[in-house]
Amino acid sequence: xxYFVQQLINGLTLGAVYxxxxxxxxxxxxxxxxxxxxxxxxxxxxxxxxxxxxxGLGITTGTWIPVALVAALVGTMLLTPIYGWALERVAxxxxxxxxxxxTLITAIGMxxxxxxxxxxxxxxxxxxxxxxxxxxxxxxxGGGFVVTLSYLQILIMVLTVTLMVAxxxxxxxxxxxRAQRACEQDRTMAALSGINVDRTIALTFVMGxxxxxxxxxxxxxxxxxxxxxxGFLVGIKAFTAAVLGGIGSLPGAMLGGFLIGLxxxxxxxxxxxxxxxxxxxxxxxxxxxxxxxxxxxxxDIEKV
Amino acid sequence: xxxxxxxxxxxxxIEALRGIDIEVNEGEIVTLIGANGAGKxxxxxxxxxxxxxxxxxxxxxxxDITRAPTHDIIRLGIAQSPEGRRIFxxxxxxxxxxxxxxxxxxxxxxxxxERAFSLFPILADRRSQRGGTLSGGEQQMLxxxxxxxxxxxxxxxxxxxxxxxxMVVKKIFEIINEINxxxxxxxxxxxxxxxHALRLAHRAYVMVTGKITLTGSGADLLADPEVRAAxxxxxxx
Ligand SMILES: Nc1ncnc2c1ncn2[C@@H]1O[C@H](COP(=O)(O)OP(=O)(O)OP(=O)(O)O)[C@@H](O)[C@H]1O
Ligand SMILES: [Mg+2]
Numbered sequence: 288x289x290y291f292v293q294q295l296i297n298g299l300t301l302g303a304v305y306x307x308x309x310x311x312x313x314x315x316x317x318x319x320x321x322x323x324x325x326x327x328x329x330x331x332x333x334x335x336x337x338x339x340x341x342x343g344l345g346i347t348t349g350t351w352i353p354v355a356l357v358a359a360l361v362g363t364m365l366l367t368p369i370y371g372w373a374l375e376r377v378a379x380x381x382x383x384x385x386x387x388x389x390t391l392i393t394a395i396g397m398x399x400x401x402x403x404x405x406x407x408x409x410x411x412x413x414x415x416x417x418x419x420x421x422x423x424x425x426x427x428x429g430g431g432f433v434v435t436l437s438y439l440q441i442l443i444m445v446l447t448v449t450l451m452v453a454x455x456x457x458x459x460x461x462x463x464x465r466a467q468r469a470c471e472q473d474r475t476m477a478a479l480s481g482i483n484v485d486r487t488i489a490l491t492f493v494m495g496x497x498x499x500x501x502x503x504x505x506x507x508x509x510x511x512x513x514x515x516x517x518g519f520l521v522g523i524k525a526f527t528a529a530v531l532g533g534i535g536s537l538p539g540a541m542l543g544g545f546l547i548g549l550x551x552x553x554x555x556x557x558x559x560x561x562x563x564x565x566x567x568x569x570x571x572x573x574x575x576x577x578x579x580x581x582x583x584x585x586x587d588i589e590k591v
Numbered sequence: 592x593x594x595x596x597x598x599x600x601x602x603x604x605i606e607a608l609r610g611i612d613i614e615v616n617e618g619e620i621v622t623l624i625g626a627n628g629a630g631k632x633x634x635x636x637x638x639x640x641x642x643x644x645x646x647x648x649x650x651x652x653x654x655d656i657t658r659a660p661t662h663d664i665i666r667l668g669i670a671q672s673p674e675g676r677r678i679f680x681x682x683x684x685x686x687x688x689x690x691x692x693x694x695x696x697x698x699x700x701x702x703x704x705e706r707a708f709s710l711f712p713i714l715a716d717r718r719s720q721r722g723g724t725l726s727g728g729e730q731q732m733l734x735x736x737x738x739x740x741x742x743x744x745x746x747x748x749x750x751x752x753x754x755x756x757x758m759v760v761k762k763i764f765e766i767i768n769e770i771n772x773x774x775x776x777x778x779x780x781x782x783x784x785x786x787h788a789l790r791l792a793h794r795a796y797v798m799v800t801g802k803i804t805l806t807g808s809g810a811d812l813l814a815d816p817e818v819r820a821a822x823x824x825x826x827x828x
Contacts, residue, residue: 462693469679469690476677479639481665481694481741 289432294556295549300440300509302548303447307502308525309532309540310454311371311495317471317535318491321387324394325374327522328401329496332370333503334513335405336363338414341507352419356508360446363500370401371496375489398518405515413514416507443505450501451541454494458537467491471535520564524551527571533584542582546570592617592777593638593745597647600630600637607633609801610647615745620771620778622788622809624822625798631781632674634798635747638779639671640664651745666694670743672751676734680723684714687722687733691740699742707736710766727754731763739770745777746770752784760784764791785822789813797822 308330315323340362344355378397382390423437458464466487469477478484506521507513528547532539547567554566574581593615600608607630615621625631637644638651640661648657656664670691679687688707692700708715711732717725725733731751738746748767752760764787770776782788789795792809797818805812812818 462689465682465686465689466693468682472679472681473677475641476673476679477690478641478661479665479671479673479677480690480737481662482690483660483662 289427289429289434290556292427293432293434294552296434296436296440297556298549298552299545300443300505300548301552302528302545303443304502304505304509304521304544305525305528305547306541306544307447307450307498307505308522309529309544310451310537311499312526312529313532313534313537313540314467314491314495316529318467318488319379319383321379321390322394322526323374323379323492323495324391324522324526325378325397325401326495326499327518327520327525328398328405329367329371329374329518330499330503330506330521330525331402331513331515331518332405333363333367333496333500334507334517335409335414335503335515336366336500337504337507338416338513341416341419356419360501360504363504364497367500367503368493368496371492371499372489375492380485380488398522402515402518409515411515413512416511416513418511420508439508443509446501446505450498454498455537457494463487463490524564524567527567530571530581531574533581536581536583536585539581539583546582592652593779594650595634595638595647596650598634598637598644598649599646600633600642600644602633602642607801608637608644611798611801611803613796613803615777615779617744617777618771618775619793620767620780620791622780622782622792622795623798624782624785624788624795624812624818626821627783628800629798630801631798632749635671635673635749635779635781638664638747639669665741668742668744669747670738670741670745671747672734672738672749673747674749676730678722678725678730678733678737680721682722683719684722684725684733685718687737688714688740691737694741700740703740703742707739710739710769711736728756728759731755735763735766739776743776745779747779747781749781750783751780752782752787760787764788767791785818786813789818 308326311326312323315321337359341355341359344358374397378393379390382393420439420442423435425433426436427434458467466477466482469480469482470484470487474484506517524547525544528543529540531546532543550566550570551563555563595611595613598608598611599606611634623631636642638649640656640659644657648655650656651667651669654667656667679690688704692703695703713729714733714736717729722733735751751763755763767778767780768791771778780788789809789812795807795809795812796803797805797812805818
């Protein structure tokens with residue numbers, strides 16, 4: 288039981304990372320119908336921004352840690368979206384209206400280019416951040432096993448839930464969110480309503496990159512080690528999460544993220560760590576076979 | 592107010608508009624009739640910059656809008672209820688109306704909403720229903736109401752009577768007249784329902800395969816033998 292609870296906590300915090308990234312996949316898919324395969328790289332760049340700021344400030348101990356954390360968080364949330372914006376502007380917008388395959392290949396191209404750029408600028412070696420946030424609560428004990436809920440895990444959950452609620456409210460309640468949904472449902476009519484479609488699409492990339500940057504920061508804090516290549520596997524898993532939840536659906540992306548995190552944690556906890564990726568992707572295959580629209584996705588019968 | 596001169600529009604190699612000259616003056620209702628595929632919808636969309644005219648110019652209140660992006664054209668005070676209504680299917684009636692008010696002063700929203708609901712009371716009952724689940728007639732009313740939410744000075748209507756019951760058709764034309772007379776909104780109306788549309792119009796144009804072949808007052812065209820033969824025979828005439 289205690290072991291189970293521990294895996295649950297681990298799975299949920301891992302799922303937070305996937306969920307935050309999955310939202311970016313799902314929003315971009317919703318609005319322009321493409322899989323932005325370079326989105327995982329944006330997450331990686333977000334982790335690098337957070338690392339550079341945290342190390343740059345040089346305060347990894349003492350009472351200044353919270354300041355460093357906030358600075359890294361805000362910094363990466365401001366810097367990383369520039370990449371998201373540039374990606375759309377440089378690589379995808381010129382291809383608007385061209386065949387899907389062209390955009391897909393460009394996305395794959397960007398997902399190769401970005402890690403290489405980071406490798407050139409930052410070097411190929413792994414980068415480490417000393418643990419900055421240690422300790423936690425012991426919430427349960429039994430059979431010699433102590434369940435801990437670390438401060439870091441609490442921070443991750445609070446941050447993730449806050450962001451997910453905030454973004455859901457933006458999409459559901461604000462004029463910007465309405466404009467995004469309008470572009471999703473009928474781009475021509477959105478323009479006829481006075482919406483600047485190009486700008487709305489660019490903002491969608493910016494929003495997705497903002498969430499991915501937070502995921503990058505969380506990843507950095509959780510593992511303490513990053514390199515230029517982390518975007519690939521995490522990105523694919525987040526994409527899996529988006530498909531599992533139903534691509535195009537915002538709550539679906541969050542649910543999918545948490546599910547993938549849980550599957551991975553429980554699989555590693557009860558079976559073998561080596562095959563945890565296989566577990567996550569097997570789920571993807573099963574979903575695609577039995578419920579191609581994902582858990583919360585709706586089949587597009589009503590589209591005009 | 593709106594001047595379309597020498598406009599050609601292409602879809603790939605297909606020339607849908609072959610040199611159109613139309614003028615709509617402030618305060619008028621101008622009707623455009625023509626057979627299926629004549630290019631009427633293309634013309635209304637060309638005014639809104641999607642697709643753009645390849646030759647010729649479109650000016651609105653003296654300003655050249657031929658190359659302007661669609662959203663900028665809408666901001667100048669043009670609204671369109673397009674062919675097929677294009678209601679946002681996953682948005683509620685309320686949200687669809689909010690979409691109509693994107694370019695409007697938010698301070699007017701409540702008042703404009705009130706007016707939309709008084710024109711089409713059914714929409715008030717359906718305000719939280721999703722657009723995609725409305726009946727065809729309700730969607731048509733919503734499309735017109737949505738277009739009015741921006742307080743346009745020029746309203747483009749593409750076949751507002753399509754698919755409606757005769758009673759509702761009559762009501763829609765009454766409302767168009769009311770919009771024009773009481774709110775002073777200029778209306779450029781595309782219709783298959785030539786009888787009603789010509790009766791309502793101050794002036795009218797007939798379009799045949801991308802060209803204007805006839806123009807005159809609504810009454811003149813209604814009496815024209817060619818128009819009667821082509822667009823009215825067997826109808827209400
Ligand atoms: N997106 C498009 N791509 C290619 N051709 C098009 C497109 N839209 C319209 N056309 C063609 O342009 C011509 C004019 O079409 P348009 O829709 O403007 O006609 P219309 O007068 O509105 O007809 P209707 O009364 O049936 O609505 C038609 O021949 C049509 O096939
Ligand atoms: Mg038409």
